[in-house]
Amino acid sequence: MNRIKLNSDVSFSRIVYGMWRLADDENTTPAHVQAKIEACLAQGITTMDQADIYGGYEAEEVLGAALKAAPALRDQIEIVTKCDIVAPVGRYSDAKAKYYDTSRAHLLASVDHSLRLMNIDQIDVLLVHRPDPMMDHQETGAALDGLIASGKVKSVGVSNFKRHDWTLLQSAMNNPLVTNQIEASVVAPECFTNGDIAFMQEFGAPVMAWSPLGGGSLFGDPLSPMLAALNTVAKAQGVDATAVAVAWLLAHPAEIAPVMGTNNLDRIARISDATKVEMDRETWFALYTASIGAEVP
Numbered sequence: 270m271n272r273i274k275l276n277s278d279v280s281f282s283r284i285v286y287g288m289w290r291l292a293d294d295e296n297t298t299p300a301h302v303q304a305k306i307e308a309c310l311a312q313g314i315t316t317m318d319q320a321d322i323y324g325g326y327e328a329e330e331v332l333g334a335a336l337k338a339a340p341a342l343r344d345q346i347e348i349v350t351k352c353d354i355v356a357p358v359g360r361y362s363d364a365k366a367k368y369y370d371t372s373r374a375h376l377l378a379s380v381d382h383s384l385r386l387m388n389i390d391q392i393d394v395l396l397v398h399r400p401d402p403m404m405d406h407q408e409t410g411a412a413l414d415g416l417i418a419s420g421k422v423k424s425v426g427v428s429n430f431k432r433h434d435w436t437l438l439q440s441a442m443n444n445p446l447v448t449n450q451i452e453a454s455v456v457a458p459e460c461f462t463n464g465d466i467a468f469m470q471e472f473g474a475p476v477m478a479w480s481p482l483g484g485g486s487l488f489g490d491p492l493s494p495m496l497a498a499l500n501t502v503a504k505a506q507g508v509d510a511t512a513v514a515v516a517w518l519l520a521h522p523a524e525i526a527p528v529m530g531t532n533n534l535d536r537i538a539r540i541s542d543a544t545k546v547e548m549d550r551e552t553w554f555a556l557y558t559a560s561i562g563a564e565v566p
């Protein structure tokens with residue numbers, strides 16, 4: 270599995286494993302989580318994507334229990350986690366509304382929670398989960414630089430940011446933002462034309478693509494033209510539609526790292542099939558045509 274270099278200290282595996290649904294699995298035992306991580310590692314997938322809010326603020330703890338039971342795993346993986354969403358559940362049950370908090374106090378407290386829950390000393394990449402309309406960029410930027418200086422966080426990126434959100438925060442930081450995690454897939458292709466991917470290419474920072482299978486919606490209608498188009502390519506290349514949907518993202522020159530969310534061990538074991546798919550320009554556009562529902566003008 271190829272890797273993507275974020276800076277001199279941090280690199281990602283080309284495909285990332287996402288843990289949003291980790292706490293929703295009927296089996297959350299440390300042994301089962303370890304089996305998922307090992308199935309990833311066997312394919313060279315070393316990057317695990319978390320967020321404080323996943324599983325109602327419980328998914329980090331599920332990972333932490335696995336890392337406690339099998340401490341040798343820690344040095345074989347990179348851990349990405351996110352913060353700034355405060356939802357009235359779990360430790361924030363008393364919140365009067367769902368909101369974003371990029372204040373220094375909230376960021377520092379969130380990082381301490383994440384480190385403790387995951388049983389780790391350092392987060393490899395901390396992402397600001399959602400752009401905060403009340404962000405004081407000077408305060409947020411200084412807090413994020415401070416977290417890197419403290420050693421609690423190796424590097425910082427963002428998620429769901431538009432170009433203006435990125436440049437505002439970056440203008441108040443000494444450390445470069447390393448990535449933006451956005452929605453991108455054959456069922457969410459807008460990012461390829463609305464500037465979201467373009468500005469990342471311009472800034473030379475790789476993109477992380479969340480819900481690369483549309484959160485499973487890709488498989489909702491077995492007769493959909495999108496699935497038929499994927500299956501045509503899949504059949505010709507001896508893989509399944511998932512591998513082709515992921516390969517479609519991998520083929521783009523923006524260095525897109527798909528973040529896969531399956532809880533199914535068999536599917537996890539086949540994630541890297543995507544790297545075997547040949548995706549030439551014509552095939553890419555045939556799938557893009559199915560994705561946007563029309564031939565390009």
Ligand SMILES: NC(=O)c1ccc[n+]([C@@H]2O[C@H](COP(=O)([O-])OP(=O)(O)OC[C@H]3O[C@@H](n4cnc5c(N)ncnc54)[C@H](OP(=O)(O)O)[C@@H]3O)[C@@H](O)[C@H]2O)c1
Nearest residue numbers: 287288289318479480481482483484485488530531532533
């Ligand atoms: N930054 C953000 O704002 C943000 C937002 C959303 C997600 N994320 C990240 O992105 C990761 C991936 O998101 P996601 O879970 O939505 O990704 P996804 O890979 O697009 O979707 C995973 C879902 O699709 C289902 N699925 C996969 N293959 C299937 C198949 N062949 N047939 C039927 N269902 C299938 C899975 O079910 P099974 O478990 O049964 O396979 C699972 O429920 C998350 O874990 C999280 O790390 C980030």
